[in-house]
Each structure stands twice: as structure tokens, then as C-alpha cells.
Amino acid sequence: MERGWCDVEVAAPALRAELSARIWTPAGAGDRVLVAHDGPDYDAYADIGRYAAAIVAAGLVHPFRLVLLPPGDRLEWYSASAAYAKALTTEILPAVAGDAPVVGAGVSLGALAMLHAQRRAPGRFAGLFLQSGSFFQPRYDAQESGFARYRRITRFVAAVLRSGPRGPAVPVTLTCGAPEENLANNRSMAGALRGQGYDVTFAETRDEHHWIGWRDALDPHLATLLARVWP
Secondary structure (H helix, E strand, O other): OOOEEEEEEEEEHHHOEEEEEEEEEOOOOOOOEEEEOOHHHHHHHHOHHHHHHHHHHOOOOOOOEEEEOOOOOHHHHOOOOHHHHHHHHHHHHHHHHOOOOEEEEEEOHHHHHHHHHHHHOHHHEEEEEEEOOOOOOHHHHHHHOOOOOHHHHHHHHHHHHHOOOOOOOOEEEEEEEOOOOOHHHHHHHHHHHHHOOOEEEEEEEOOOOOHHHHHHHHHHHHHHHHHHHOO
């Protein structure tokens, strides 16, 4: 793949859709790939592309490709959808990353969807960077019960929380703001994954549930995770 930015059209028959992925490739990237949900907004509002270029230029991490995935039908795809997990792991990732395990990143529902995909196809992932994940649980998130896919999410989260040790577990960094409604469920998920053998880092920030907060939490937490995954 050529250096710099390019757009790649990816067919996803499992979703009856085609996605336009934006991919940044620096010199020496090899088979290291970071894939981000809500990619266009992650770049426009949280500067993930600029941050990736900066940490590579500074030598903090090995060069890697950054793949920005558009959200499509976000509320459906990112809400623990089996169809989306299948499309991501068997159609989208092979098209943008080949056979290489990837680090998956996401915020809010996008974080939930990335964890859901990793649980269904753990061999496809080398690590996870999950910001303010929507890991809804009835005891913490009854206010979300009007969301159409609330029960599907709570069933998935409950299954993760009940699970015993499983593998391959991967390095995971979770970030969440102290003022967020999602704080309790993120703390709970971090503890559950740690108990299942994941190498978990949980970073509590001062920001609320918005792109500025997620942008500010990239440094140093994303660079630190990537350096653990790709030492």
C-alpha cells in the first residue's frame, strides 16, 4: 500500500453494504494495524490521525497503519450485532489488514462493538483501546432502557461479566471520564476482563462523554498500549 492517506472501498456482504475506509500508511508500517470505529469523526474531532503520525515520528511506537472505518448504520451495527461482528472479522479486517491481528479502537458504542467482535473472533485482535464503552448493565444504566438495542447489549455484557478465564486474552486499555454515566460500567468491565486474564489498564480521566475528552485521553494511553502490543 502506498504511503500517506488513501481511500479503500470494502465490500461487506454480511451487512449488505460497502464501506469506504480511509487508511494512513507510514514508511515501515509492515503488518501492524490500528483499526478505529467511527473513524471519520475520530479523526476530525479527536485528531487520531495527527496523534498517530506524531507518536510514530517521535519513535514512541513502531510504524503502523491506521484504518478509519465509517460508522454506517451506527446504532444497529455497533450495538452487539452478530451480523456486524461477522462482517468486521471475516470481511472488513481481511480487506484492510490481511491476516495480521489488529488493535481495535472505539468510543462509546464503537468501543462496545470492538469488544463484541474480539469476543467472537479473538484471534483477529492483538489489543483493544476502548474509550467510554457503552457496557450497559441494568443496575447502572436503567436510563438507557429506551434504546432499541438495550437488551441485546445488556445480554452481551452480562455474558462477558459471567465468563471465566478465556483466551487468547489481549492487552486492553479502557479510558472513561469521572463525570460520565458510563464510569461504573467501565470499572465493572475492566475488573471482569482483568479477572479473565486480559492485561488491563484502566484510566479514569476528568472529562465528560465527548470527543474532546477522548482526544485528550489518547496521550499517553494509546501510545502506551501500542508499545505493549508491538514492543
